[in-house]
Amino acid sequence: MRKFIFQRVTIAALICSLFLLSPAKLYAFNLGSILEGGGIAIAVKIFGRQINDFINTVLMNRNISTQEMTKVVPIISIGNGTYVGAAQVSGPAERVQTVQAVMQLEFNFSNDKFRIKALIPSDSLNPLQFHRVLGVGVSAMIDVKL
Template structure:
């Protein structure tokens, strides 16, 4: 693993922890500076640990008898509306299509008032929420939340 990436991720996590402690009475929104820093830290963590997360998920599914013969990869999740990284997801499918997948686009909405919360997870070919294409033939096999 690249020492520089680990150092940067550690510094970001430390700065987020300090910022959260100082602002413990205020919640972060992704529109605030703290939210932007938090999202950037998650993006670095996803890039740094994507291989290890992918191996862990593959081991977990194999251990429980639900593994797949398809290729897998962990990519960042982008939530529409703010264009920031929000977490990570494992995608699965044929190797050439998984290689084309750079992120998962998350669309959120409420159904039947607020009785149901719906999240659509769509594999896309770029790490931005603009000028992207859906990667057909790739599915989302796991969602990863990062505790901050």
């Protein structure tokens, strides 16, 4: 039991440090920031299973778990700045397996009184060229501003 708790605390600490140590807002394409964002995406890909297990445990402990397959993938936000984080997607296994990232598109209108965020399960890590994976939804996300 102590080992299980230690593992969960360690994973949570890794996730928090991964996102808390990220740099400020990305206003222009900057190679250093792009590489750091790519590094976070790679870390999410490497630790995705542990992050997924952590999210599933938290949701299960609150009696709001899903019965479908889940997977954690990088989240890439496009709109008012670029963000990179992690998103958990859920749905039928054959479709969830094709998801490579979640694209978050942000739109502001009416003098910024309204904001829309579209979360799109994607078959690609490329924010300029991707297709929506139908039948898959976003069940959780961790987001950090670069």
